[in-house]
Amino acid sequence: MEALLRLEAVETYYGEIHALRGIGFEVRQGQVVTLLGANGAGKSTTLRTISGLVPARSGRVLFEGADITRLAAHSIARLGLVHVPEGRRIFRGMSVEENLDLGGYSVVDEGVRRRRRDAAYAMFPILAERRNRDSSLLSGGEQQMLAIARALMSEPKLLLLDEPSMGLAPRLVQEIMRTIRRLNEAGTTVLLVEQNARVALRLAHYGYVLETGRIVLAGEADALEKNESLAKAYLGGGGSKPERAAAG
């Protein structure tokens, strides 16, 4: 089966820092794939390289068989590969509804945009209640829902989620994970970056473990869950955190 997303020997630098050292993996249509690893292992950098926010120095990123390595980030987003970044990055100071409209920026037809907005409100009723509120006044969980709902406005084929559970109470983590499962069952392919490996593996079909910019372990989620070296892998080998330092 043709992979929806495929990375081949991708190397990425932040200035002098060699953040990704030859990453290669694939995400198949309909799957939830998770990238695990410690702080600074290169998980976020991998997502940022795929979505075009940071350029790969070498290697290739293929989406639906087409080379997107050198495309601008906004062009990649318009192909249906949408990245929900770490820290949610909602547009603070703008209302919930405006945030959703911006998610649907590439949808020119106002009617289509309105239908998708209504679908987002149906999926996240709390956002409908808060639609005219300044998004920075939402709680952490609500902001994460808004970030996901905003990404769904363009009906992505592949959703990159960077630590959606970060900073959330356990009950909310469960809710977000249920949401991701629902999205996947509805046909969206998901590449999920998580520090919370146990939660991620329960959801994922397949997983990769990163350590200092390399993939050190790969396998079916069930197998990874039982793997003894996994605990060691995501506690992290080195002490440096190049990714966090550079990404700020």
Add this chain to the structure above:
Amino acid sequence: MPLYEVLLQQLANGLILGSFYALVALGYSMVYGVIKLLNFAHGDLYMVGAFAGFGALSLISGWAGGGWGGIVPAILFSMLAVGVLGVIIDRVAYRPLREAPKLSVLITALAVSMLLENVALAFTGGQYTAFTTSLGFAGINLGMVHVTWTQMVLVGTSVVLMVVLELFVSGTRHGKAMRAIAIDQDACRLMGIDVDRTIALTFLIGSALAAAAGVLAGVYYGSINFFMGFLIGLKAFTAAVIGGIGSIPGAMLGGILLGLLEAFGTQIPGVGSEWKDVFVFAFLILFLVFRPTGLLGQPEVERM
């Protein structure tokens, strides 16, 4: 004249002056909002706009007349030409420096300002150019205060432009994208927003508004020169700071307030009209010291 008529006269003067300031301040503030650049060349676009409008009016006044029939197309031409010039300046001078330290871009903006002024100086020989129109002094009398139709149309045109801008920025997807870019450029890219094109759009609109103000000022004052953009650039900056730089309603409010301050300030005993610039910039300093976020601005950590 009785006092209330003096005040009424100054109110009219202040509103006209203020609407020019507001139009120029809008571009200043919009550009600052999206790329955090104090575009010191912005005032000079007002000057170029005045000349572009003058040139267009000279060409067409033969058959369109020197009244509004000629002035309106001249304004539209000037807005388009200077809007495009603004986009070119961004593309050539500022975009290559998007990742550079802000000071480098700031110095580049000063260089662009000097370039525009000196090109205009070379073309005009430093002379004042008479901006002649066939608009008369007809109008309405309020007591001893005479307000011409021209003055009312000037203020009206400014208000219309500002309302259109506000509707565009708050209501359309491109307008929302402009505001979003001011908040988080990377997040915008992830939404499929072409950040460079949206910044270019900001320059287009901001420059066009400055050009409109330039032509309107030419019509109002009756003469233009290569240096006319310098002082209004500083005043528009002041207006943008008073309103809260980066805020569109703030720029409008700041511009009008500054115009009124200047008009009424000259009426304070002991403060003659030769002190009006001192008066204005004293306010700038007061705001920078005591309320750097302005009247409507958002608090922000990083400032130039």
